[in-house]
Amino acid sequence: HWGYSKENGPDVWHKNYPVALGSRQSPIDIPRQVSHDPSLGPIVLDYDHCTSINISNNGHSVVVNFDDTDDRSVIHGGPLENPYRLKQFHFHWGGKGCDGSEHTVAGNSYASELHLVHWNAVKYQSFDQAATAPDGLAVVGIFLETGDDHRWLHTITDAMYMVKYKGSVTDFKGFNPKCLLPSNLHFWTYLGSLTTPPLHESVTWILLKEPIVVSEKQLGKFRLVLFTGEEEDQRLRMENNFRTPQPLKGRRIRSSN
Numbered sequence: 001h002w003g004y005s006k007e008n009g010p011d012v013w014h015k016n017y018p019v020a021l022g023s024r025q026s027p028i029d030i031p032r033q034v035s036h037d038p039s040l041g042p043i044v045l046d047y048d049h050c051t052s053i054n055i056s057n058n059g060h061s062v063v064v065n066f067d068d069t070d071d072r073s074v075i076h077g078g079p080l081e082n083p084y085r086l087k088q089f090h091f092h093w094g095g096k097g098c099d100g101s102e103h104t105v106a107g108n109s110y111a112s113e114l115h116l117v118h119w120n121a122v123k124y125q126s127f128d129q130a131a132t133a134p135d136g137l138a139v140v141g142i143f144l145e146t147g148d149d150h151r152w153l154h155t156i157t158d159a160m161y162m163v164k165y166k167g168s169v170t171d172f173k174g175f176n177p178k179c180l181l182p183s184n185l186h187f188w189t190y191l192g193s194l195t196t197p198p199l200h201e202s203v204t205w206i207l208l209k210e211p212i213v214v215s216e217k218q219l220g221k222f223r224l225v226l227f228t229g230e231e232e233d234q235r236l237r238m239e240n241n242f243r244t245p246q247p248l249k250g251r252r253i254r255s256s257n
């Protein structure tokens with residue numbers, strides 16, 4: 001099965017997922033100069049009646065899942081022609097003192113990257129169906145840099161204790177990811193893919209320019225989570241669960257204000 005080690009990591013994913021060598025793969029490096037598109041309106045995250053359900057360890061990341069049976073939590077505006085429904089969010093991070101973001105900015109990585117995953121419920125009947133369509137998904141990427149404690153991240157890192165092992169899941173209700181947003185929503189946007197298998201080329205990426213700040217101590221709690229299940233002999237710490245930047249292949253990246 002795919003993972004992030006030498007024998008099953010990003011460099012060999014193309015063997016089982018040939019789209020890994022495709023023309024709109026993610027993540028990418030965001031160059032210093034990006035064309036500013038004044039026609040790009042602001043993105044709006046309507047998460048007021050947010051409905052988180054649980055938090056789980058899927059063996060690749062820690063995921064907070066949402067009830068996506070109606071349009072209670074949606075993102076719209078920016079490059080999007082429809083509202084997209086919030087399905088889950090998860091993180092990618094590095095090892096102790098090392099960077100672990102997936103996208104880079106002018107060649108620079110951040111300590112971690114948060115992905116808020118949404119799907120186009122106007123055009124498609126389910127997340128899995130939307131995930132195979134070129135306009136099916138919209139993922140908001142938020143960079144995490146180290147500094148002071150993040151005032152709300154502890155609710156997530158405390159819950160991570162409960163999902164130490166692959167396959168574990170625990171209740172996680174009433175969490176509104178709005179508390180994880182930076183102060184301004186200026187963004188870059190481009191057409192890309194899932195950054196893990198099945199690597200479907202179905203994602204409109206919306207990357208926020210302003211990182212949020214979390215402490216090294218809080219990031220350390222991410223690394224107490226394991227890639228491996230409770231019944232496995234090996235105990236592999238979950239860290240460096242990121243794919244490195246992929247070829248741009250002529251794609252345009254647009255910048256909001």
Ligand SMILES: CC(C)NC[C@H](O)COc1ccc(S(N)(=O)=O)cc1
Binds near residue numbers: 127128193194196
């Ligand atoms: C059946 C298939 C579509 N299921 C997909 C699976 O849930 C993985 O979904 C995802 C969702 C988001 C991402 S990322 N890192 O690009 O935000 C990667 C994989």
Ligand SMILES: [Zn+2]
Binds near residue numbers: 195
């Ligand atoms: Zn991700």
